[in-house]
Amino acid sequence: MSTAVPPRSRGRRTRALILDRAVDLFAERGFDQVNVAQIAAAAGAHPNQITYYFGSKDALFVHAAFLMFLRDAARLEPIGRRQRTPAAFRVALSRTALALPSLPAVVEAMSITRRRPELRTLAEQNLTVLFRQAEHYLTAILHRRGWSVDRTPEVEARTFWSAVLGARLIAESGYPGTSADVDVAGVLTVHD
Structure with missing residues (x-):
């Protein structure tokens, strides 16, 4: 049989x-x-x-880049859990996020979706997943540590990832410096 x-x-x-x-x-x-x-x-x-x-190859790349990025972004969670102060948490998450190996690929993928409108929904869906995962993670950390943020966890997560992506985009645009020159830790409002 x-x-x-x-x-x-x-x-x-x-x-x-x-x-x-x-x-x-x-x-x-x-x-x-x-x-x-x-x-x-x-x-x-x-x-x-x-x-x-x-x-198309473009569409496959967008799928692949976001898959890599979402996997890499999950690497921030244990790093953040190890931090004992809000300041250490902000710095550790920012440094790690800016060093994610897939960050250049996802910025390139987002650039492709700008030229290829039929791929924008794919980028939107993946960014929604990223923002939701980050919001859930942040909410759990705030609850576990008794920390607070000055805005909703949803806005905090979106602001953080927007700053990370923007810092990389600026660095790749030819502007002198690197993405580390942007104070991504400063956009986080996590405090006691």
């Missing part, structure tokens, strides 16, 4: 494998140094499957 995998399950598996391999390749080489054929080969797929599942 054959236990054939249903086509829909095979399709989900192929799509996930393409995305995973794209994440690896884009993280290693960047957007411009990776082509569809390389991604397909790494995933054991055909190039037309990338078009079928994602529409």
